[in-house]
Amino acid sequence: MLTIGKLGAAAGVKVPTIRYYEQIGLLGQPDRSSGNQRLYGASDMNRLAFIRHARELGFPLEAIRELLSLSDHPDQSCTAADAIARRQLSAVRARIARLRALEDELERMVAQCAHGTIAGCRVIEVLGDHGQCARPHGAEPAE
Amino acid sequence: MLTIGKLGAAAGVKVPTIRYYEQIGLLGQPDRSSGNQRLYGASDMNRLAFIRHARELGFPLEAIRELLSLSDHPDQSCTAADAIARRQLSAVRARIARLRALEDELERMVAQCAHGTIAGCRVIEVLGDHGQCARPHGAEPAE
DNA sequence: CTAATGTCTCTAGCAACTATAGGTTCAAGG
DNA sequence: CCTTGAACCTATAGTTGCTAGAGACATTAG
Incomplete structure (x- = not known):
């Protein structure tokens, strides 16, 4: 105990x-x-x-x-559990893709910072650009 | 407007x-x-x-x-901006690494689900079993 | 036996919203 | 022009998933 x-x-x-x-x-x-x-x-x-x-x-x-x-109640179907797991998996993959884009941009910024100012910072564009969205917004279920 | x-x-x-x-x-x-x-x-x-x-x-x-x-403040001194960018970059990388581990685990869960009853569904076992953890618990930084 | 640690309940606070109430403004149809 | 209904305003309270504190009781190591 x-x-x-x-x-x-x-x-x-x-x-x-x-x-x-x-x-x-x-x-x-x-x-x-x-x-x-x-x-x-x-x-x-x-x-x-x-x-x-x-x-x-x-x-x-x-x-x-x-x-x-x-x-x-282990005699019931596990379809529901499987569906939840699949939904989480696709959400995780979408997050990874976007984070990699941000990682690239932050790397670029750090490199640029080493030589001067951060004028020309594209962080906002990378994350602000709707065109790079994996899925369109507005109709997604909340997390 | x-x-x-x-x-x-x-x-x-x-x-x-x-x-x-x-x-x-x-x-x-x-x-x-x-x-x-x-x-x-x-x-x-x-x-x-x-x-x-x-x-x-x-x-x-x-x-x-x-x-x-x-x-x-794109003209900001690079010292401050660089520190912020570096900190965010390491946060992004940590998040990517963690999400990849989760992706693996979810993939395994989905693959192992037999689409039968829960008695044969590993989703719950995988999540309950400490032995299959990618890393040990208890010392991880909170998300 | 005593001191330190762990546990108990309860309440309040946090982040990041989300919903409600009760009122005002705007744009479109009659 | 006037009305009506949607969209807007402020302000407050509720939500999720915890986390931290206060003050009191329980357990355990020396």
């Missing part, structure tokens, strides 16, 4: 965050010690690790809640 | 968000019509598109403020 601090250290999640997850119902209420302290077992550990990894991948908590409910 | 609604539609930014950006000083105070309504020009449009794209890439508003200051 782990105290909340040990659990947090093991899963890489801060203690107040664990209590927050419990508060919003992502984690169930754990057993308590005689002195009212939370005590966790291996299944809590797995659940928390799942939440942490999903958060790292950019899943919103509501999507995680959905995934957890799917895994609580 | 564009009203705030037209500007927002053109840049893909909601109207209250534009007013919020003005409030926190990312956008200057625009001209007003005789009836006190905001009027924007092409340079406001570029600036707002820049902010939107940078936000999509996950830059915090304070980093965007710095990037904008680079283009706002």
Whole structure:
């Protein structure tokens, strides 16, 4: 049985965050010690690790809640979980592409700075240019 | 001259968000019509598109403020500008590296999903399993 | 046994919006 | 010209996903 601090250290999640997850119902209420302290077992550990990894991948908590409910009922189809993962994957790829363009421009700026002023800075154009958008704006679902 | 609604539609930014950006000083105070309504020009449009794209890439508003200051003062001494550009460049590179790791993990998740039931779906296992982490947890800088 | 650390609850704050309320201005149709 | 409805104004409060603080109780190392 782990105290909340040990659990947090093991899963890489801060203690107040664990209590927050419990508060919003992502984690169930754990057993308590005689002195009212939370005590966790291996299944809590797995659940928390799942939440942490999903958060790292950019899943919103509501999507995680959905995934957890799917895994609580493993006889259902995993199509929904797969769709969420695919959506995240394409979002990640779009971000990488844009960041590479910005990286190039910042490299160019740093090189230019080495020899004078930053007149002719194109950072705004690189990120300001709508024409370089992977997809058009305005109709995208919010992240 | 564009009203705030037209500007927002053109840049893909909601109207209250534009007013919020003005409030926190990312956008200057625009001209007003005789009836006190905001009027924007092409340079406001570029600036707002820049902010939107940078936000999509996950830059915090304070980093965007710095990037904008680079283009706002193109004659600025290179010492200051260079420091800002270098800091942003390393932030961009860190973000790219992290996103690539996430891309790999999502690819693996999607590839392993058997499209059957969750019992055979690895999405949840992959996210729950600490052993498959690209890097150990706990010592990473927060996003 | 005592001192330090960990835990408890509760409240408040943060970033970056988003929504609502209650009023004003503008542009288009009758 | 006048009305009507959309778009605008200000100001405030709510959202998500935490994070930090205060003040009190529990546990553990020396």
